[in-house]
Amino acid sequence: MAKVKTSFFCQNCGAQSPKWLGKCPACGEWNTYVEEVIQKEESGKGSWKPAGNTTKKASKPQKIGEVKYEEQARWITGDPELDRVLGGGIVPGSLVLIGGEPGIGKSTLMLQIALTLKEKTILYVSGEESEGQIKMRADRMEAKNPGCYVLSETNTQQIFQQVDVLKPDFLIIDSIQTLNSQYVESAAGSVSQVRECTAELMKFAKETGTPVFLIGHITKDGSIAGPKVLEHMVDTVLQFEGDRHMTYRILRTSKNRFGSTHELGIYEMRAEGLRTVANPSEILLTQREEVLNGVAIGAMMEGNRPLLIEIQSLVSPATYGTPQRSSTGHDAKRLNMLLAVLEKRGGMRVGNQDVFLNVAGGLRVDDPALDLAVCASLISSYEDSPVSEQICFAGEVGLGGEIRAVSRIENRIAEAEKLGFQKIIVSKYAVKGLDLKKFKIQVLQVSKLEEMYSLIF
Numbered sequence: 001m002a003k004v005k006t007s008f009f010c011q012n013c014g015a016q017s018p019k020w021l022g023k024c025p026a027c028g029e030w031n032t033y034v035e036e037v038i039q040k041e042e043s044g045k046g047s048w049k050p051a052g053n054t055t056k057k058a059s060k061p062q063k064i065g066e067v068k069y070e071e072q073a074r075w076i077t078g079d080p081e082l083d084r085v086l087g088g089g090i091v092p093g094s095l096v097l098i099g100g101e102p103g104i105g106k107s108t109l110m111l112q113i114a115l116t117l118k119e120k121t122i123l124y125v126s127g128e129e130s131e132g133q134i135k136m137r138a139d140r141m142e143a144k145n146p147g148c149y150v151l152s153e154t155n156t157q158q159i160f161q162q163v164d165v166l167k168p169d170f171l172i173i174d175s176i177q178t179l180n181s182q183y184v185e186s187a188a189g190s191v192s193q194v195r196e197c198t199a200e201l202m203k204f205a206k207e208t209g210t211p212v213f214l215i216g217h218i219t220k221d222g223s224i225a226g227p228k229v230l231e232h233m234v235d236t237v238l239q240f241e242g243d244r245h246m247t248y249r250i251l252r253t254s255k256n257r258f259g260s261t262h263e264l265g266i267y268e269m270r271a272e273g274l275r276t277v278a279n280p281s282e283i284l285l286t287q288r289e290e291v292l293n294g295v296a297i298g299a300m301m302e303g304n305r306p307l308l309i310e311i312q313s314l315v316s317p318a319t320y321g322t323p324q325r326s327s328t329g330h331d332a333k334r335l336n337m338l339l340a341v342l343e344k345r346g347g348m349r350v351g352n353q354d355v356f357l358n359v360a361g362g363l364r365v366d367d368p369a370l371d372l373a374v375c376a377s378l379i380s381s382y383e384d385s386p387v388s389e390q391i392c393f394a395g396e397v398g399l400g401g402e403i404r405a406v407s408r409i410e411n412r413i414a415e416a417e418k419l420g421f422q423k424i425i426v427s428k429y430a431v432k433g434l435d436l437k438k439f440k441i442q443v444l445q446v447s448k449l450e451e452m453y454s455l456i457f
Helices: 080-086 106-116 131-140 156-166 191-208 229-233 280-284 332-345 368-383 409-418 449-456
Strands: 005-010 033-038 095-100 122-126 148-152 170-174 212-216 236-241 248-256 264-270 273-276 295-302 305-317 325-328 353-359 391-394 423-427 442-446
Touching: 005 191, 033 191, 080 248, 080 264, 095 106, 095 191, 095 229, 106 122, 106 131, 106 170, 106 212, 106 273, 122 156, 131 148, 148 156, 156 191, 170 191, 191 212, 191 229, 264 280, 280 305, 295 368, 295 409, 305 368, 305 409, 325 332, 332 353, 332 368, 332 449, 353 368, 368 391, 368 449, 391 409, 409 423, 423 449, 442 449
Parallel strands: 095 212, 095 236, 122 148, 122 170, 170 212, 295 391, 325 353, 391 423, 423 442
Antiparallel strands: 005 033, 236 248, 248 264, 264 273, 295 305, 305 353
16 A cells, blocks of 8 residues: 655645644744645646646747737627626636625626626536525526526545536636545645646636636735635636625726736625626715715726725814824725825824724725825814815825825826816826816916915815
8 A cells, every 4th residue: 555645734725745734834834734634646647637638849949030829709608897807808718716704795796707608508506505506696696697607525536527518618616625626635725736726727718718717715914825826827816895784895906917906896786686886986975964084086997997986084182191003995004194194284283182094985095196185184174174076186295295296197187087176186296288278177286285285174
């Protein structure tokens, strides 16, 4: 009997070691090494192989100018938000990983896509639900697709046998952590199993040109569960985010070999499934009957999409000895920097004030162009004087109190005009060479915080 081979793997980054280590030398995490049984595949017994002749010529180097390729058309899914995030549609042969918290809607999104892709053969493989449970969710959705097949299976060899029979155009795996391969003797969800199953699916996708979507679990700190090499192997990594207590969900790209990584898709969770939100600025702006203190509207960019979001702040005298600085959806360090600028350059005495900042709609933002809106909101709350609801802001604030130019200012101005704003305050350095006469909205140009203060208060 052959000797059982074991090795130790880091559950955080996937690093391998012949012995147990307290601290991983690759990622620096403690107590993450776990012993797993490993077994190499026998020669000629691959996990998946194409039908017919499997003989393959040895690869030879080619000059890059002599390499021939055919540009394949992307598949339009019918979901404009997903198409935007993927860079214009699904690329044939691509391997896409989508992660998110439990109950956020990953399985619902993938089943909805499977039911929307008409005239395609779809295989939805679930290792977490039975066929009956999947059918219950599908009945709640409006879309129907006779070419959608479901399979409840976790063994990759059994899955590939059904794939060879069905020959689907599109494969969905829910989830990668539940799969196991018979060539690796370790538990499902372990580093070895996740890496091996992903490698098998990647080989299948590349050799057949079949797009494969993998649903992945996440850890408590929000990263994809399993080895970090999992994210390096796939072509695209999507993050499905959102507060479980709110109806809106956000789809982001953290890696994309076929498009931009700055795009954003917004959905609304309903009983019948996920509804795409065509104009997210309208849902991110709170409808209120009266003008409130501490509220300002900022124009930000997510990829090619301009968004107008509402910044809310509250500045009040500190009840206890140490003032609090709290922000939701905004970088706390950048908030502290802007408070220091307002105190040094604007004369605001916030050293004994509690400061709370909130980005309405549950978004997490990092666009520096929101600095001006944050400052206006803070000043409004501090002075107890409201900002007109017909004014929005787009500008970065420097440490000297100067208003710096931001990119794609024309798109931001056009979005503000479309939503009915009468004025937008921007840096005067951002509109050089820009024809402002074509806009109906009034563009106010400032260079310092003092000028912005005198315009709105």
